[in-house]
Amino acid sequence: MSQIYSGVKAAVIGCGGAGRGHAAKAKSLGIELVGFCDEIEAKAESARAEFGGRYATPDAGRIMRDDSIDLLVIATHHDAHHPIALAGARAGKHILLEKPMCVTRVQAIEVAEAVEKAGVKLVINCKFRIAPTAQKARALLSRPRLSHGQLAMNDSSQSGSTWVWHPDDGGGLLISTAVHTIDLLAYLMDSEPDRVYAEGQVFGENKGAGGYPDALVGTILWKTGALSTVISADQGMNTFVSKWFHEVWDGQRSAVFSAHMGRVDFGGCDIDYLDTRELPDEEQQQASMMVNLLEAIRTDGDTLCNAHDGVRTVSICNALDEAVRTGKPQTVPN
Ligand SMILES: NC(=O)c1ccc[n+]([C@@H]2O[C@H](COP(=O)([O-])OP(=O)(O)OC[C@H]3O[C@@H](n4cnc5c(N)ncnc54)[C@H](O)[C@@H]3O)[C@@H](O)[C@H]2O)c1
Structure with a gap:
């Protein structure tokens, strides 16, 4: 299975317990982890040291501007899900977004619209x-x-x-x-x-x-x-x-x-x-939202927990x- 996904390049934003768990899963699937971002830079650097990767940064904008990155894992505190998912979709990245999709319905609709407009895949980890x-x-x-x-x-x-x-x-x-x-x-x-x-x-x-x-x-x-x-x-x-x-x-x-x-x-x-x-x-x-997202990307299909599900x-x-x-x-x- 790891060979299927070995061309995918990812970044993790939010390097606490959940972000590191996703990094371990991504690595086991053969995904290349390029960048790690956390507002506490030491946490990003510690994840980079553990999982490998080209850089650690406190600046999510650097990840968005990095055209080599196909896929974002967003595992920050909940108030940051909206701005980071919005920026990620607008930058054309596929997204695994930790639950909740956003804190409010208005925010969730904005993310759903950005995902649709960009034609990227989104899965919310309502696992x-x-x-x-x-x-x-x-x-x-x-x-x-x-x-x-x-x-x-x-x-x-x-x-x-x-x-x-x-x-x-x-x-x-x-x-x-x-x-x-x-x-x-x-x-x-x-x-x-x-x-x-x-x-x-x-x-x-x-x-x-x-x-x-x-x-x-x-x-x-x-x-x-x-x-x-x-x-x-x-x-x-x-x-x-x-x-x-x-x-x-x-x-x-x-x-x-x-x-x-x-x-x-x-x-x-x-x-x-x-x-x-x-x-x-x-x-x-196989019962993993990351695998589900990767399959949606590979087959150009839908994810099991998409933007509509998240908004609802x-x-x-x-x-x-x-x-x-x-x-x-x-x-x-x-
Ligand atoms: N699906 C699940 O079963 C499951 C389980 C645990 C956590 N989660 C989710 O994962 C996410 C993270 O939870 P956690 O337990 O890892 O929390 P955590 O506190 O361990 O980690 C969150 C990290 O995000 C960083 N962060 C916060 N705001 C940021 C921002 N604006 N930019 C960059 N980094 C930022 C924090 O510094 C922290 O290192 C939450 O959405 C949580 O609900 C999901």
């Missing part, structure tokens, strides 16, 4: 939808009627990523982290959203920065008439329930996801369960937040 468990459930349950998605704990305080709570650089827990759940529900329900409602609560523990709720419980009515419930909360680690939990029903069949999307148990289907950890290594490694997911998150803020149900713009 739950590429998990073999999600792929199987989507194949077995067509247009579910009901679903539930839940993030009920988060290790941001342990990992040091407390910035996700910040209204400015993170945007709060929903858009920062539970965005994975919203995106998965949109994918599995296979519908545009219609209306949402939510209640939020600040339980304290110094997490809901700036009054942002550290617990949000919401509903989504889809255009198909289907319904979802959502929990986005940080209630500390829990040894009994996975950090993530999702359930889907279509009236006859059901799917229950656990083990960080690693396992799905089916009811009413020909198979009882799928556990990703039992799959061959190569199959597990950000729009749902923004509408849920607005419902909490106003105490009123919100129609989600399409």
